[in-house]
Amino acid sequence: MVDQLSARERLRSSLRPRATRRQLLTGILCALLGFALVVQVQSRDDASVLETARQSDLIQILDAQTQLADRLEDELADLQDAQGEFLSNDDQQRTAIEQALERRNLLGILAGTLPARGPGVSVVVDDPDGEVTATTMLGAVQELRNAGAEAMQVNDVRVVASTYFADGSGGLVVDGVGISTPYQIDAIGDAETLETAMGIPGGVIDAFAADGVGAGISQRDEVVVDAVRPVETPEFAQPAADS
Amino acid sequence: MIAALGLLVGIGLGLLLQPAVPLWLQPYLPIAVVAALDAVFGGLRALLDGIFDDKVFVVSFLSNVVIAALVVFLGDQLGVGSQLTTGIVVVLGIRIFANAAAIRRHLLGA
Numbered sequence: 390m391v392d393q394l395s396a397r398e399r400l401r402s403s404l405r406p407r408a409t410r411r412q413l414l415t416g417i418l419c420a421l422l423g424f425a426l427v428v429q430v431q432s433r434d435d436a437s438v439l440e441t442a443r444q445s446d447l448i449q450i451l452d453a454q455t456q457l458a459d460r461l462e463d464e465l466a467d468l469q470d471a472q473g474e475f476l477s478n479d480d481q482q483r484t485a486i487e488q489a490l491e492r493r494n495l496l497g498i499l500a501g502t503l504p505a506r507g508p509g510v511s512v513v514v515d516d517p518d519g520e521v522t523a524t525t526m527l528g529a530v531q532e533l534r535n536a537g538a539e540a541m542q543v544n545d546v547r548v549v550a551s552t553y554f555a556d557g558s559g560g561l562v563v564d565g566v567g568i569s570t571p572y573q574i575d576a577i578g579d580a581e582t583l584e585t586a587m588g589i590p591g592g593v594i595d596a597f598a599a600d601g602v603g604a605g606i607s608q609r610d611e612v613v614v615d616a617v618r619p620v621e622t623p624e625f626a627q628p629a630a631d632s
Numbered sequence: 633m634i635a636a637l638g639l640l641v642g643i644g645l646g647l648l649l650q651p652a653v654p655l656w657l658q659p660y661l662p663i664a665v666v667a668a669l670d671a672v673f674g675g676l677r678a679l680l681d682g683i684f685d686d687k688v689f690v691v692s693f694l695s696n697v698v699i700a701a702l703v704v705f706l707g708d709q710l711g712v713g714s715q716l717t718t719g720i721v722v723v724l725g726i727r728i729f730a731n732a733a734a735i736r737r738h739l740l741g742a
Binding site: 424427 | 640
């Protein structure tokens with residue numbers, strides 16, 4: 390008890406400031422300690438978690454990061470695969486669309502649903518008296534078709550597979566439409582071949598002459614066949630199973 | 633009294649200035665702080681024992697800090713820096729606890 394009291398007294402007495410040189414030195418050292426303590430604590434606060442982590446923790450963190458990176462890389466590869474697939478699908482689709490468009494144009498020209506232009510011939514039949522018969526006209530069209538004409542029109546009527554010619558009261562009737570003279574047949578195809586086919590002896594020109602009318606044929610760099618037919622949906626025919 | 637004031641002044645300065653620890657000092661500062669803490673506790677105990685001597689305190693404070701830093705430096709050179717740091721912290725920690733126990737006995741009588 391005596392010891393305790395004296396210890397407290399000593400503590401109290403030491404709290405009285407005595408400005409001796411040695412007391413000052415002690416104070417400076419304590420200040421240094423406080424300063425260093427705070428600086429160190431704050432530098433630890435600043436330091437990131439990684440800097441203060443133990444080695445085993447660091448290894449675990451590294452491991453986790455590596456696994457994460459692996460997973461992400463796998464995901465990236467998957468996504469890139471998917472992207473490639475989509476792109477190639479896109480390409481295929483685009484090719485399919487292009488092919489379909491091409492096919493549509495081709496079929497449109499053949500079926501007469503699209504206007505067409507290209508080199509070919511124009512046959513003008515000057516028939517003021519209506520002496521040309523449907524048979525002769527049909528012969529001319531057949532001959533042109535045989536010679537490779539790809540698209541044809543007679544005056545403003547497109548000639549297609551189902552086209553028919555008939556003799557009407559005031560001239561020829563094509564597909565139910567009366568056409569007036571002079572008749573003009575525009576045909577797209579190889580102009581040279583078409584003209585030759587028209588002019589062979591006993592051919593179309595001669596047939597027109599036999600009917601008593603003159604027919605003129607001229608090659609053209611660009612023949613425009615702009616008469617079109619409406620698209621007709623077949624009523625009975627169905628597409629057979631696709632091959 | 634002056635020592636306690638000095639401690640407060642030092643803490644205040646540190647908070648106020650917030651200096652960055654230079655890189656070369658980084659491994660030694662924590663160990664130096666622990667060593668200084670040990671010296672301060674030792675000094676406090678000596679004070680309560682009635683055998684406090686300013687000169688002894690100053691010398692033990694400085695030598696503690698220097699030796700602790702030196703040992704860690706040596707450990708770094710030998711490649712066992714972190715282990716030696718741990719060892720010094722353990723030793724100084726034990727001493728701090730012993731001093732604290734003595735102080736406690738003096739002040740609380742238990």
